[in-house]
Amino acid sequence: MSPFFSPSDSCKESQLNALNPQSWLQVERGKLSKFSSQSSSSSSIVSFIKVPEPPVLPFFKPVDYVEVLAQIHEELDSCPPEERSNLYLLQFQIFRGLGEAKLMRRSLRLAWQKASSIHEELVFGAWLKYEKQGEELIADLLATCRKCAEEFGPMDVSKLAVDITDCSQETVLMSRGHILRSVSFKIGDEKIVCDRQKIAALSAPFHAMLNGSFMESLCEDVDLSQNNISASGMRAIREFSMTGSLIEVPPNLLLEILVFANKFCCERLKVACDRKLASLVSSRENALELMEYATQENSPILAASCLQVFLHELPDCLNDKQVVDIFINADKQQKSIMAGQASFSLYCLLSEVAMNLDPCSDRTASLLEQLIGSAETDHQRLLAFHQLGCVRLLRKEYEEAERLFKAALNLGHHYSVAGLARLGYIKGHKVWSYEKLCSVISSSNPLGWMYQERSLYCEGDKRWEDLDKATELDPTLTYPYMYRAASLMKKQNVKAALTEINRVLGFKLALECLELRFCFYLAIEDYKSAICDVQAILTLSPDYRMFEGRVAASQLHTLVHEHVGNWTTADCWLQLYDRWSSVDDIGSLSVIYQMLESDAAKGVLYFRQSLLLLRLNCPEAAMRSLQLARKHASSDHERLVYEGWILYDTGHCKEGSQKAEESIKIKRSFEAFFLKAYALAESCEDSSCFSTVISLLENALKCPSDRLRKGQALNNLGSVYVDCGQLDLAADCYINALKIRHTRAHQGLARVYFLRNDKAAAYEQMTKLIEKAKNNASAYEKRSEYCDREQTKADLEMVTKLDPLRVYPYRYRAAVLMDSQKEKEAIAELSRAIAFKADVHLLHLRAAFHEHVGDVTAVLRDCRAALSVHYPSSWWVRNPPL
Numbered sequence: 001m002s003p004f005f006s007p008s009d010s011c012k013e014s015q016l017n018a019l020n021p022q023s024w025l026q027v028e029r030g031k032l033s034k035f036s037s038q039s040s041s042s043s044s045i046v047s048f049i050k051v052p053e054p055p056v057l058p059f060f061k062p063v064d065y066v067e068v069l070a071q072i073h074e075e076l077d078s079c080p081p082e083e084r085s086n087l088y089l090l091q092f093q094i095f096r097g098l099g100e101a102k103l104m105r106r107s108l109r110l111a112w113q114k115a116s117s118i119h120e121e122l123v124f125g126a127w128l129k130y131e132k133q134g135e136e137l138i139a140d141l142l143a144t145c146r147k148c149a150e151e152f153g154p155m156d157v158s159k160l161a162v163d164i165t166d167c168s169q170e171t172v173l174m175s176r177g178h179i180l181r182s183v184s185f186k187i188g189d190e191k192i193v194c195d196r197q198k199i200a201a202l203s204a205p206f207h208a209m210l211n212g213s214f215m216e217s218l219c220e221d222v223d224l225s226q227n228n229i230s231a232s233g234m235r236a237i238r239e240f241s242m243t244g245s246l247i248e249v250p251p252n253l254l255l256e257i258l259v260f261a262n263k264f265c266c267e268r269l270k271v272a273c274d275r276k277l278a279s280l281v282s283s284r285e286n287a288l289e290l291m292e293y294a295t296q297e298n299s300p301i302l303a304a305s306c307l308q309v310f311l312h313e314l315p316d317c318l319n320d321k322q323v324v325d326i327f328i329n330a331d332k333q334q335k336s337i338m339a340g341q342a343s344f345s346l347y348c349l350l351s352e353v354a355m356n357l358d359p360c361s362d363r364t365a366s367l368l369e370q371l372i373g374s375a376e377t378d379h380q381r382l383l384a385f386h387q388l389g390c391v392r393l394l395r396k397e398y399e400e401a402e403r404l405f406k407a408a409l410n411l412g413h414h415y416s417v418a419g420l421a422r423l424g425y426i427k428g429h430k431v432w433s434y435e436k437l438c439s440v441i442s443s444s445n446p447l448g449w450m451y452q453e454r455s456l457y458c459e460g461d462k463r464w465e466d467l468d469k470a471t472e473l474d475p476t477l478t479y480p481y482m483y484r485a486a487s488l489m490k491k492q493n494v495k496a497a498l499t500e501i502n503r504v505l506g507f508k509l510a511l512e513c514l515e516l517r518f519c520f521y522l523a524i525e526d527y528k529s530a531i532c533d534v535q536a537i538l539t540l541s542p543d544y545r546m547f548e549g550r551v552a553a554s555q556l557h558t559l560v561h562e563h564v565g566n567w568t569t570a571d572c573w574l575q576l577y578d579r580w581s582s583v584d585d586i587g588s589l590s591v592i593y594q595m596l597e598s599d600a601a602k603g604v605l606y607f608r609q610s611l612l613l614l615r616l617n618c619p620e621a622a623m624r625s626l627q628l629a630r631k632h633a634s635s636d637h638e639r640l641v642y643e644g645w646i647l648y649d650t651g652h653c654k655e656g657s658q659k660a661e662e663s664i665k666i667k668r669s670f671e672a673f674f675l676k677a678y679a680l681a682e683s684c685e686d687s688s689c690f691s692t693v694i695s696l697l698e699n700a701l702k703c704p705s706d707r708l709r710k711g712q713a714l715n716n717l718g719s720v721y722v723d724c725g726q727l728d729l730a731a732d733c734y735i736n737a738l739k740i741r742h743t744r745a746h747q748g749l750a751r752v753y754f755l756r757n758d759k760a761a762a763y764e765q766m767t768k769l770i771e772k773a774k775n776n777a778s779a780y781e782k783r784s785e786y787c788d789r790e791q792t793k794a795d796l797e798m799v800t801k802l803d804p805l806r807v808y809p810y811r812y813r814a815a816v817l818m819d820s821q822k823e824k825e826a827i828a829e830l831s832r833a834i835a836f837k838a839d840v841h842l843l844h845l846r847a848a849f850h851e852h853v854g855d856v857t858a859v860l861r862d863c864r865a866a867l868s869v870h871y872p873s874s875w876w877v878r879n880p881p882l
Contacts, residue, residue, distance in 0.1 A: 126311035278305035448474025673700035711742025
């Protein structure tokens with residue numbers, strides 16, 4: 001979610017004043033009095049605890065995304081091939097509105113794979129490349145394994161298929177009995193002798209001129225001096241007429257010939273020129289020059305080649321005014337030459353990049369205007385109108401924003417009501433905004449964002465009721481938690497405020513929520529907790545700025561650090577063991593951040609950091625940490641291991657295993673064997689590899705390592721033994737892991753007891769895990785399998801409370817309701833989760849329930865949507881979340 005789409009209140013002039021942190025956070029310890037004493041310093045801190053209104057997001061958010069996904073899937077089965085990429089792009093926009101990053105990228109990849117033209121390949125390839133910024137290292141690593149990465153550019157656009165109108169010599173009837181064999185073209189003082197029929201074959205105009213009823217058909221000499229062609233150019237044309245190729249013709253001459261060919265309708269010559277020039281485009285500078293010729297002379301191949309250069313350099317090229325001018329000044333014909341049928345896709349990409357760079361810029365607004373002009377369907381138009389409406393709102397161009405939001409709403413985009421309501425409030429029509437939201441809520445299937453938006457236009461209990469309803473309908477919305485927490489803090493109800501903000505941080509590591517909790521800890525002078533949060537923030541986003549972008553998080557870290565005692569290396573390791581074993585992932589991140597500031601071996605610490613970030617569902621930050629681990633590796637064998645994990649985590653299991661083998665040849669190490677075991681387990685589709693995986697993990701355990709990783713290895717070894725049916729060996733592994741405080745091993749041991757038909761012992765193990773683990777939603781979910789029905793229901797309700805994104809509890813409760821013949825309630829339970837979570841299992845189960853009650857239309861809808869949502873997953877997760 002982009003922080004720049006903020007509400008009007010966050011743009012008030014008073015909030016642009018410079019903030020001096022030292023004025024309210026004294027460097028000397030002990031200067032701040034306790035929050036309860038109401039000192040001026042504490043009051044100053046509390047005054048900065050502000051929760052900006054939720055942004056109006058520039059996303060496509062249909063009221064029933066399942067219906068739209070189903071329609072897309074149905075259309076994909078019957079539409080012409082050239083329409084598929086646009087449908088996948090629409091699918092991408094839906095997943096973007098849902099925040100489903102993996103599904104977004106998959107939709108883009110499908111759009112690229114199903115591209116019906118080279119223009120679509122260019123656009124979607126560039127988009128995938130843009131989405132994968134920072135992953136350039138992967139291609140280099142694959143090259144060392146003698147494997148090519150799936151490249152999204154550059155391509156040989158000179159092979160672009162172009163229809164050529166063939167001009168036969170028989171197209172004009174001969175009217176003269178005597179036709180001269182040759183013709184001399186006079187250019188200045190020079191004469192270029194050509195084969196008359198070869199030149200005549202270049203185009204219908206030449207054929208008519210040289211063989212028809214024109215005077216030139218009887219002339220030996222024809223003067224072409226006034227046609228902007230040089231003698232050198234004409235000689236090259238003569239050569240082409242005889243050989244059909246342009247060999248060793250310099251670029252300036254090619255441009256001259258291109259203009260000439262266009263003037264005289266010499267299609268084959270023009271295409272040859274077009275292709276030759278396209279093959280010469282190599283830099284932004286010559287692409288800028290040649291794009292002008294391409295659009296003027298209707299040369300699609302050259303235009304595509306120039307476009308490829310611009311797209312390959314995203315986002316940097318959008319900081320070049322000359323490049324931007326080409327895109328924002330293009331008319332309909334020029335866009336067609338430049339991007340063919342992919343104009344909307346092109347401007348979708350450019351607009352997104354521009355919004356990420358600066359949503360308030362003229363550049364962004366102009367590109368979105370072009371997006372509107374390129375739209376061909378209602379879905380495309382409503383998205384373009386809404387996005388430009390968001391930008392106009394940010395730019396305080398309220399009348400234009402209102403027009404755009406109304407246009408999007410009229411096309412069926414209910415979410416644009418949020419923009420209209422904000423504008424109504426800005427104009428002083430708060431009641432109108434409230435009633436507008438009431439109308440939407442009553443006329444459609446209510447969603448969380450509707451109640452969240454309506455809460456902005458009421459006060460007191462009504463606001464709280466709407467925010468509670470928003471959380472009930474969509475627990476992923478962070479604003480309700482933040483508002484409630486901040487309100488409680490201002491009432492000095494510290495415990496309740498922290499409980500509220502911890503609710504969302506328990507399942508969603510949102511930077512804005514960490515920042516708010518950091519402020520709470522400052523207010524109560526809990527500096528150890530405050531520094532934990534700011535260090536977690538800096539791990540996730542090193543350049544993050546707090547207090548609405550006015551203060552660097554690193555500056556606040558420096559100030560707070562003065563209030564916290566320094567830990568020795570030994571202290572840090574002890575703290576890391578404690579937090580790791582209590583499944584305190586944010587706390588563990590903080591400790592590792594502190595250790596990285598010392599002279600400790602950084603490679604292994606960055607690697608530990610990547611493990612935590614994966615468990616916290618922050619894959620991009622995890623990849624960044626892995627790359628830093630590689631950079632700071634202390635030896636070649638260690639570097640090879642990190643390279644292997646980078647390849648493994650990006651889906652290249654065999655290449656990851658190859659890196660592990662190279663590392664083992666240099667030195668046998670825990671991590672190398674562990675990596676190879678993981679890679680083998682991932683790539684093996686059946687149980688035939690279990691014995692090898694066991695051997696690799698046993699070899700890993702024989703190598704030196706710390707308890708953190710040995711506990712993980714023992715836990716995974718136990719899992720393999722369970723899958724092999726060797727329960728005694730599995731139990732030994734789990735017990736040994738628990739001896740070195742690998743808390744997650746309780747879950748494996750519980751599974752062993754359950755398979756031994758000792759349900760009570762399994763329940764006891766999971767209870768121990770719940771008691772020890774700070775993040776224990778997974779533990780409650782697993783314990784629910786080992787208890788009676790009533791306790792199962794209680795545990796699963798706790799799971800939903802702790803982590804509403806876990807889908808199993810909804811499925812279980814729905815199944816229980818279905819068993820009790822409460823079909824409507826069962827379907828409603830699934831629909832509750834589907835509203836905010838695109839999950840294939842939920843959709844499949846709801847389809848089955850619809851089938852049971854005979855609703856065939858709903859069955860087809862859910863099955864089609866499920867096919868859009870489905871993506872494969874591996875059976876052995878590298879670092880299972882808990």
